[in-house]
Amino acid sequence: MSRPFTAELWTSIEGIYQAILAHPFIRGLTDGSLPEPAFRYYVIQDALYLQDYARCLALAGAKSPVDAWCEMFAEHAKTALVVERSLHEGFFQGWSLSPEAIYRTPKAPTNLAYTSYLLRVAHARPFEEVVGAVLPCYWIYWEVGKHLEREGSPNPLYRRWIDTYASEEFGTVVQQVLEVMDRAVEDLPEGRRAPVREHFVTTSRYEWMFWDAAYRQETWPV
Numbered sequence: 191m192s193r194p195f196t197a198e199l200w201t202s203i204e205g206i207y208q209a210i211l212a213h214p215f216i217r218g219l220t221d222g223s224l225p226e227p228a229f230r231y232y233v234i235q236d237a238l239y240l241q242d243y244a245r246c247l248a249l250a251g252a253k254s255p256v257d258a259w260c261e262m263f264a265e266h267a268k269t270a271l272v273v274e275r276s277l278h279e280g281f282f283q284g285w286s287l288s289p290e291a292i293y294r295t296p297k298a299p300t301n302l303a304y305t306s307y308l309l310r311v312a313h314a315r316p317f318e319e320v321v322g323a324v325l326p327c328y329w330i331y332w333e334v335g336k337h338l339e340r341e342g343s344p345n346p347l348y349r350r351w352i353d354t355y356a357s358e359e360f361g362t363v364v365q366q367v368l369e370v371m372d373r374a375v376e377d378l379p380e381g382r383r384a385p386v387r388e389h390f391v392t393t394s395r396y397e398w399m400f401w402d403a404a405y406r407q408e409t410w411p412v
Contacts, residue, residue, distance in 0.1 A: 195375050195383070196368045199325070202387060203394040207330065210398050211337060215405040219348045220341035224405075229347065230285055232404035234292055235301045237278045239400070241293075242305035243327060244270035249312040250320045259370050266363065277354055281347065299410055300403035304396040311389055318374040322386035325371055326394040331355045332364040 200207075210216060215232070218224025244267045251263030282292060297305065311323040335355025343349045354360065375383050 194372045195386075196325075196371050199322075199371075199387065199390045200329075202391055203326070203330075206391070206394045206398055207333065210330065210334060210401065213398065213401055213405070215401040216334060216338070218405075219345075219352065220338055220343045222344045222348075224345075224348065226347070228405050228407055229351075230281075231407045232401070233278055233281050234287075234295055235298050235400070235404060237275070237292055238295065238297050239301055239305055240270045240275070242309055243324070244268075246308045246312040246320065246324055250317065250324060253317040253320060255317060255374075262366060262370070266367075269363075277351075280350070284347070296410075298403050298408045300396070300399045300408060304393070304400060307392065307396065315385070315389075316382075318371075318378065318382065319385050319389055321367070321371050321374055323389040323393050325367060325390060326397050328364045328367050330394060330397050332361055335360070 215224060215228065218228075247263045247267035247270060251260045251267065254260040254263060278292075279289065282289065308323055312320050315323075332355060335352055335357075338352040339356035343352060371386075375386060
């Protein structure tokens with residue numbers, strides 16, 4: 191049996207993934223050194239990110255050549271808006287932040303760049319490229335969640351976040367998307383696979399940049 195396409199994709203970002211694990215934002219979730227303002231910044235920006243990410247998933251569903259995949263991505267789009275919002279709002283209540291205040295917050299530069307890239311691919315490119323672009327947000331979070339769960343965290347806020355992405359439920363969702371990715375490209379020529387690899391690497395880099403922006407509490411320079 192030939193090597194799955196997704197295995198090739200992961201190999202292509204091994205260096206990026208190791209850089210993510212080494213980042214002080216990620217390390218700080220388990221050793222307790224991450225300042226809570228940086229985590230709060232991250233959660234607010236992530237809530238804004240998911241508004242656009244959900245629309246990308248909906249577009250993936252609309253472009254899907256298989257009905258079951260259309261249903262799956264439509265459900266994932268709903269989950270991104272409803273379930274993830276519930277996770278975030280639990281944090282917001284503890285910080286006495288209203289949803290109105292959150293959603294009036296401007297996107298940070300990295301967040302705007304990342305979501306703009308995703309939306310462009312989702313609107314303009316074929317199904318397999320859309321899946322390649324959205325896949326790192328699924329897969330890297332699952333891998334990071336499992337890694338952090340093994341490390342543990344003294345901070346209950348951070349543990350709650352870790353538990354969400356290390357969960358068996360989330361892992362099942364990720365595995366479904368990995369299967370779709372492999373099946374979507376199995377009969378495609380190399381010319382159609384190459385852009386998928388490019389999007390996957392690009393959005394994996396954006397995942398590192400998103401956590402880095404949160405750690406720095408990035409603002410517009412001018």
